[in-house]
Amino acid sequence: MRHWMSSLTLNQKLAALAFVLGVVAVFAKPTGGGAVTIDPTDLARIVETEVDHVDPLDLADWIMAGRADYRLVDLRDEKAFGEYHIPGAQRLLITDLPDAGLPRNEKIVLYSDGGIHSAQAWFLLKAKGYTGVYMLLGGLDAWRDEVLFPTLAKNPTPYQQQRNEKLTAIARHFGGQPRSGAADTEAAPQIAAMPKLELPSGVAAPAGAAKKKKKEGC
Amino acid sequence: MNTPFYKYGAFGDETSLVVAFVIGIGFGFFLERAGFGSARKLVSQFYLNDLAVFKVMFTAIVTAMLGTTYLAWMGVLDLSLVYLTPTVLWPQLVGGLVLGIGFVIGGYCPGTSVASVATGRLDGLAFVLGLPVGTLLFAEAFPWIRGFYENGSVGVQTLPGVFDLPYGLVVFAVVLMALGGFAGASWIEKKFQPR
Numbered sequence: 001m002r003h004w005m006s007s008l009t010l011n012q013k014l015a016a017l018a019f020v021l022g023v024v025a026v027f028a029k030p031t032g033g034g035a036v037t038i039d040p041t042d043l044a045r046i047v048e049t050e051v052d053h054v055d056p057l058d059l060a061d062w063i064m065a066g067r068a069d070y071r072l073v074d075l076r077d078e079k080a081f082g083e084y085h086i087p088g089a090q091r092l093l094i095t096d097l098p099d100a101g102l103p104r105n106e107k108i109v110l111y112s113d114g115g116i117h118s119a120q121a122w123f124l125l126k127a128k129g130y131t132g133v134y135m136l137l138g139g140l141d142a143w144r145d146e147v148l149f150p151t152l153a154k155n156p157t158p159y160q161q162q163r164n165e166k167l168t169a170i171a172r173h174f175g176g177q178p179r180s181g182a183a184d185t186e187a188a189p190q191i192a193a194m195p196k197l198e199l200p201s202g203v204a205a206p207a208g209a210a211k212k213k214k215k216e217g218c
Numbered sequence: 219m220n221t222p223f224y225k226y227g228a229f230g231d232e233t234s235l236v237v238a239f240v241i242g243i244g245f246g247f248f249l250e251r252a253g254f255g256s257a258r259k260l261v262s263q264f265y266l267n268d269l270a271v272f273k274v275m276f277t278a279i280v281t282a283m284l285g286t287t288y289l290a291w292m293g294v295l296d297l298s299l300v301y302l303t304p305t306v307l308w309p310q311l312v313g314g315l316v317l318g319i320g321f322v323i324g325g326y327c328p329g330t331s332v333a334s335v336a337t338g339r340l341d342g343l344a345f346v347l348g349l350p351v352g353t354l355l356f357a358e359a360f361p362w363i364r365g366f367y368e369n370g371s372v373g374v375q376t377l378p379g380v381f382d383l384p385y386g387l388v389v390f391a392v393v394l395m396a397l398g399g400f401a402g403a404s405w406i407e408k409k410f411q412p413r
Binding site: 011015018019021022023025026027028029051103104105129131132 | 225226227280284287288290291296298299300301302374384385386387389390392393394396397400
């Protein structure tokens with residue numbers, strides 16, 4: 001036996017090893033994410049450290065930079081979606097979420113009007129074993145107040161001036177309009193209607209349509 | 219331990235670049251060790267007298283396949299989190315042909331051209347300089363070829379899915395294909411040895 005083994009070349013030994021591993025692999029059942037164990041401690045840590053949040057201004061940056069390495073999901077109903085949605089979002093009701101077949105290897109950003117629905121959807125997807133799930137911090141309300149109609153600092157310092165200009169540029173890009181700080185103190189912030197759904201140029205078409213090539217793979 | 223490490227947040231975007239760099243250096247090292255830093259070695263593939271490219275690449279495929287299969291079986295690797303390139307039939311066929319023709323004419327593919335530059339080869343340098351030029355031309359021409367670029371998009375396809383076979387059986391079949399391929403390649407090499 002030993003003599004027979006030593007008469008094989010290295011290549012033949014490796015080939016035999018591959019063959020044996022291949023035979024055993026016939027019985028392999030790679031888990032496709034079917035079995036999921038929820039680790040409450042881990043979930044609590046994620047909630048506590050808020051790493052599962054995406055700031056509206058960060059999302060605005062992503063959209064303006066044309067990033068395509070995430071999937072934006074709008075959890076509101078058809079009517080609300082038709083009136084306004086963040087550029088690039090795809091609509092999915094929370095009831096459809098578990099069976100929507102969202103790719104598990106993508107970064108998924110959820111949003112609803114406020115934060116509750118997206119938080120619930122976040123947990124639902126976590127329970128399905130999704131790892132890259134994020135919530136838009138403050139939901140569409142925050143998107144409206146911080147991105148579309150940001151309040152600019154009055155009598156700005158040079159730093160604030162810089163920030164004001166950036167906020168204005170972002171707001172204009174998404175069809176919004178910045179508000180100046182002081183006028184709003186007595187009256188509740190006046191917000192014009194949400195911008196029309198004509199996508200600013202250079203913004204990705206709503207997802208679900210052709211997605212841009214991801215910067216992954218080779 | 220859960221993998222893929224990146225998807226489980228073991229490291230962030232910046233660190234992933236360092237990891238990619240280290241893996242890239244390793245990739246280049248083994249390309250060079252296999253002799254793929256030389257256009258002569260690579261091109262002899264097409265004259266059928268040295269099928270090292272086929273053997274090395276198929277060995278890499280089988281090794282990676284067996285590794286991921288067993289890691290997933292042990293529950294260490296979540297295969298559904300591994301990125302798979304979506305299939306876009308026609309552009310990928312044409313792209314493969316263009317790459318193949320360039321390979322025969324010039325003697326390098328993108329990875330091996332970089333490896334050859336690392337060992338100081340000037341023909342490889344011409345290739346590497348061609349990469350950004352080609353990328354730029356493609357980007358500029360993209361509005362015109364966009365329709366074709368997205369033509370025949372069928373999403374992510376896997377062999378077990380297409381043939382409706384158990385995952386493990388496909389793994390075994392690919393191993394058999396590789397072993398048969400290696401034996402066949404050695405036979406072909408002998409037959410086409412330059413006299």
